[in-house]
Amino acid sequence: MARKSKAVVLRETGQSVVVEEVMIQSPRRGEIMIKMAACGVCHSDLSVVNGTIGLPAPIVLGHEGAGVVVEVGEDVADFAVGDHVVSSFSYSCGKCRFCLIGRAVLCVDRDKASFTLADGSTPAADAAGKALNVMCGCGVMSEYATVSVNSAVKIDPTIPLDRAALVGCGVTTGVGAALNTAKVTPGSTAVVFGAGGVGLNVIQGCAVAGAMRIIAVDMSESKLELARQFGATDVILTKAGEDHTKAIKKLTDGGADYAFECIGYGAVGELAYKCLGRGGVAVMVGVAAPSDTLSIRTMTLPFEEKTLMGSYFGSCVPRVDFPRILGLYKGHKLKLDELISRRYSIDEAPKAFADLAAGGNGRGVIIF
Numbered sequence: 439m440a441r442k443s444k445a446v447v448l449r450e451t452g453q454s455v456v457v458e459e460v461m462i463q464s465p466r467r468g469e470i471m472i473k474m475a476a477c478g479v480c481h482s483d484l485s486v487v488n489g490t491i492g493l494p495a496p497i498v499l500g501h502e503g504a505g506v507v508v509e510v511g512e513d514v515a516d517f518a519v520g521d522h523v524v525s526s527f528s529y530s531c532g533k534c535r536f537c538l539i540g541r542a543v544l545c546v547d548r549d550k551a552s553f554t555l556a557d558g559s560t561p562a563a564d565a566a567g568k569a570l571n572v573m574c575g576c577g578v579m580s581e582y583a584t585v586s587v588n589s590a591v592k593i594d595p596t597i598p599l600d601r602a603a604l605v606g607c608g609v610t611t612g613v614g615a616a617l618n619t620a621k622v623t624p625g626s627t628a629v630v631f632g633a634g635g636v637g638l639n640v641i642q643g644c645a646v647a648g649a650m651r652i653i654a655v656d657m658s659e660s661k662l663e664l665a666r667q668f669g670a671t672d673v674i675l676t677k678a679g680e681d682h683t684k685a686i687k688k689l690t691d692g693g694a695d696y697a698f699e700c701i702g703y704g705a706v707g708e709l710a711y712k713c714l715g716r717g718g719v720a721v722m723v724g725v726a727a728p729s730d731t732l733s734i735r736t737m738t739l740p741f742e743e744k745t746l747m748g749s750y751f752g753s754c755v756p757r758v759d760f761p762r763i764l765g766l767y768k769g770h771k772l773k774l775d776e777l778i779s780r781r782y783s784i785d786e787a788p789k790a791f792a793d794l795a796a797g798g799n800g801r802g803v804i805i806f
């Protein structure tokens with residue numbers, strides 16, 4: 439049945455978010471309705487609010503949520519009422535050539551579910567009956583959400599849902615960049631530029647993979663302190679425009695095996711590439727502005743067999759990687775508790791967005 443639901447809505451790009459009562463439709467064929475338990479407040483939500491990511495308002499925000507299935511639509515075989523699930527912000531159809539070769543983040547239908555469900559419809563409407571878009575086909579900053587089965591993953595019900603929510607975006611983006619994209623090997627050396635939410639997860643991904651030396655570079659001392667807690671063996675406090683290539687090459691016996699750019703600047707990507715040794719791999723994880731570019735010395739590609747590559751959502755296959763990452767958490771190999779800096783009620787959502795905009799460490803999570 440359709441349900442009333444308090445939701446965090448962006449009415450107009452550039453305005454602050456509002457909490458209002460909306461209606462969420464019951465699930466149709468291939469859909470499930472989730473009673474949300476928690477939803478992370480991610481930088482991408484803020485980017486939708488301020489217009490950096492251009493999704494049309496009015497829109498229900500949220501793409502990093504976890505909850506319990508309360509209703510399933512027709513032809514839903516993989517989910518049942520009572521299942522614990524995490525939303526995936528990247529829709530994957532499971533049938534296209536990218537999905538079939540294990541590159542679900544490149545699904546040809548991915549971008550069809552950026553502000554509606556993949557079929558262009560939306561399950562949310564406001565009190566006046568006007569349709570509301572849903573961020574990333576999720577719209578999980580809401581007490582209830584109806585999503586495609588291709589936007590949700592069943593998880594171990596013993597994992598606390600506020601922690602589980604984080605694998606729906608930030609944690610998988612970082613950990614996956616190390617494990618899936620770069621395929622960091624034991625005994626290797628890695629440099630991570632930017633120790634924010636994503637960078638910290640790259641650092642712990644490198645640690646899980648057995649990297650011997652993990653160097654974190656950031657402009658904030660407090661972030662570097664956190665980086666140490668997440669597995670960085672060395673930290674470098676930097677300023678905008680500073681080049682620490684020499685120091686990094688010294689620490690890594692001639693150049694790093696892996697370097698990760700987790701901020702979203704081509705100029706930092708150039709530094710990441712420069713500090714690599716022979717055969718090194720530089721991974722762009724941060725999302726740069728559309729006009730941003732970078733340049734590298736072309737001849738180093740063949741002569742040193744270097745690689746420059748990108749990583750989207752940790753090159754994950756949600757149904758494989760969410761349970762895998764949560765298993766690492768359960769086995770005390772990965773930190774999630776320490777990522778949550780503050781919990782908010784849904785009524786406090788505007789404050790959560792203001793806190794995020796003001797900066798600071800870690801992740802705010804809305805608890806329903």
Ligand SMILES: [Zn+2]
Nearest residue numbers: 480482607608
């Ligand atoms: Zn996100």
Ligand SMILES: [Zn+2]
Nearest residue numbers: 531534537545
């Ligand atoms: Zn696909």
